[in-house]
Amino acid sequence: MSTHTNLQTFLQDRKPLVEDKLYSYMENVDAPSVLVESMKYSLKAGGKRLRPLLVLATLHSFGKNEELGLPVACAIEMIHTYSLIHDDLPSMDDDDFRRGKPTNHKVYGEAMAILAGDALLTYSFEVMESLLEKGVTPSKVLMLVKELTKAAGPSGMVGGQVADMEGEGAQLLLEDLEYIHRNKTGKLLGYSIYAGAVLADASDDQLSMLSEFSDHLGLAFQIRDDILDIEGEAEKIGKPVGSDTQNEKVTYPALLTMEGAKEKLNHHIEEAKKLLKSLPLESDLLAQLCDLIAKRDH
């Protein structure tokens, strides 16, 4: 029995909440001003704020107070932002633009961009500590910190980035591609939902179902990304169309044909929605999110 909250309204409404909190955490940073500026530059460069909003949407779906999720939401966004700064570096993807704006190293130089990334990553763990002020028990905070390091570190996002790099120009199988995406983008997306659910006191069974849900959602997200790289509009996606092909990245359409990729996308979306039906959620926000990801144009 689920009440209706419009997802677009929810996202529009909560985005400023996340961003205000994100910027307010930056006010507490006692560091050389150019470093703080460089960190803020990338944090303020916009984006969908998908990961933090997933934390809030999950809490909302369980009928819990979303405020509780803001520290985790901000920590995740800082980690996501650091990963983009480092990914864009000349020795990595060598991107000059991100979301239509010059990348961090184009503005602050390579050394500062590396350090701004390092600083955001480290600071994100300090931000996690403010969960304590919201009454979350120390044990739960530590569990959330531990899962965050797994999702973001060598066995998660960083490992996925390495596999992605190693895979460039190579012949990959579907399982290699899925390994890359599960780790490079999937685990941090999945963690966002996990963290929301843990804060909402979800049971182990529910967490395990949500983990399957996240897996489908993450893969769907990435397939849609690959499709957009071919069919999207440069202006909306904020980077040139066809940049994956140019960077010799293996994509779903390349492996499965465009039709096969779209079928796979639908499969994951349907599976994700099926799982949601078994959960005691008080709103259909996550189901609407599935549709949004399937159809997003940026």
Added chain:
Amino acid sequence: MSTHTNLQTFLQDRKPLVEDKLYSYMENVDAPSVLVESMKYSLKAGGKRLRPLLVLATLHSFGKNEELGLPVACAIEMIHTYSLIHDDLPSMDDDDFRRGKPTNHKVYGEAMAILAGDALLTYSFEVMESLLEKGVTPSKVLMLVKELTKAAGPSGMVGGQVADMEGEGAQLLLEDLEYIHRNKTGKLLGYSIYAGAVLADASDDQLSMLSEFSDHLGLAFQIRDDILDIEGEAEKIGKPVGSDTQNEKVTYPALLTMEGAKEKLNHHIEEAKKLLKSLPLESDLLAQLCDLIAKRDH
């Protein structure tokens, strides 16, 4: 009333303990093999293991079980190692050798070196969680994590690195130089002692005295480093003599003359030793450490 443990014997004896534990943590990392190799390469590149040994020496000085400090000791060494990998990058100090061996990016390339650093930093926070298995309370673990993020992040080590970079080729005052060193190297050294003392259940007064002690020790360490860069032997210090001058780094001898720098070094060592006398320590390890730092040749 302090018993005598010879510091050199202590360091030689405990170094393999720290290194074994450090490498054993790496066995648990589930990640692409080239990433794990790159992380291990720099972790195994040697070094004095000063920071982890400080954790153990502090616990020993309070008459406590040193084993308790191994997770923090390893986490700190991982963070120290990541900072060296990033510092050596072409866009930073552009060093080809570290401790007589090719730097990480010379072996694995720039992109992998950046990611190995990111992975070590993230993983260090996962390592901190194993304090729980040693019976440390969740609240204490969280306090230790929080102080680690402060020592290593923008308000500590990363901030110091930025200030150091910004200061290259500029006219610096003594207070600017001290800001750089307090943050770039001092805070992580100080944290090592702090963590050992917290695990040894030191009182707030004792922690505050030890913090002053660490401040003197950290500055002394850096002054000695600057002196070695001019008077040391390349073979022993593992890098070319005079590289600071070549990199236009402001040093203590440049600011204070060599004689002034040596006086300053002695001053900090004396102050540090004075503070130790007020502490209920069961061995004079930390006092011997002061002498070691004052006279070290690498």
